[in-house]
Amino acid sequence: MTIKPLIILPDPLLRQVSVPIETVNAELLKLADDMLETMYDAPGIGLAAIQIGVPKRMLVIDVSREDEEKNPQVFINPEIVKSSDDLSLYEEGCLSIPDYYAEVERPATIAVKYVGRDGKEHMVEADGLLATCLQHEMDHLNGVLFIDHISRLKREMVIKKFTKLAKGKAV
Numbered sequence: 001m002t003i004k005p006l007i008i009l010p011d012p013l014l015r016q017v018s019v020p021i022e023t024v025n026a027e028l029l030k031l032a033d034d035m036l037e038t039m040y041d042a043p044g045i046g047l048a049a050i051q052i053g054v055p056k057r058m059l060v061i062d063v064s065r066e067d068e069e070k071n072p073q074v075f076i077n078p079e080i081v082k083s084s085d086d087l088s089l090y091e092e093g094c095l096s097i098p099d100y101y102a103e104v105e106r107p108a109t110i111a112v113k114y115v116g117r118d119g120k121e122h123m124v125e126a127d128g129l130l131a132t133c134l135q136h137e138m139d140h141l142n143g144v145l146f147i148d149h150i151s152r153l154k155r156e157m158v159i160k161k162f163t164k165l166a167k168g169k170a171v
């Protein structure tokens with residue numbers, strides 16, 4: 001397993017729409033392992049492939065608490081098939097937007113269809129943190145970031161700050 005460099009705002013890759021995965025093979029599973037390694041190292045609770053520069057529809061999540069056993073989950077070609085009308089509010093952050101947090105409202109419960117590491121189709125009903133995390137990561141597959149769900153003013157401030165930071169690094 002290898003820890004990969006993270007793609008950081010305002011890298012245009014983060015706005016790219018990821019492509020569906022056709023086959024679950026050893027190469028893809030290695031990518032999933034690298035993503036998990038990178039996520040645990042950060043540390044974070046979710047990571048989409050595009051965040052390490054690979055525009056494929058795959059994400060990894062582990063929302064287990066510190067006092068629980070690790071629970072790495074891999075979602076390939078995930079799709080929301082049902083979402084609740086009731087919403088829940090969570091303070092979100094993103095490994096591609098380090099040290100910035102904001103409250104985002106999303107459907108509280110969702111049903112997601114996906115392909116697992118076994119190459120088979122699965123369905124999961126998620127609520128709580130898992131529901132929020134899945135929606136945040138699935139947004140990444142469509143080039144959407146959590147700051148797209150906050151006010152325009154706040155979003156522009158964040159983008160400006162990270163653009164400045166990136167320029168500083170390039171000099």
Ligand SMILES: [Zn+2]
Nearest residue numbers: 093094095096
């Ligand atoms: Zn993110």
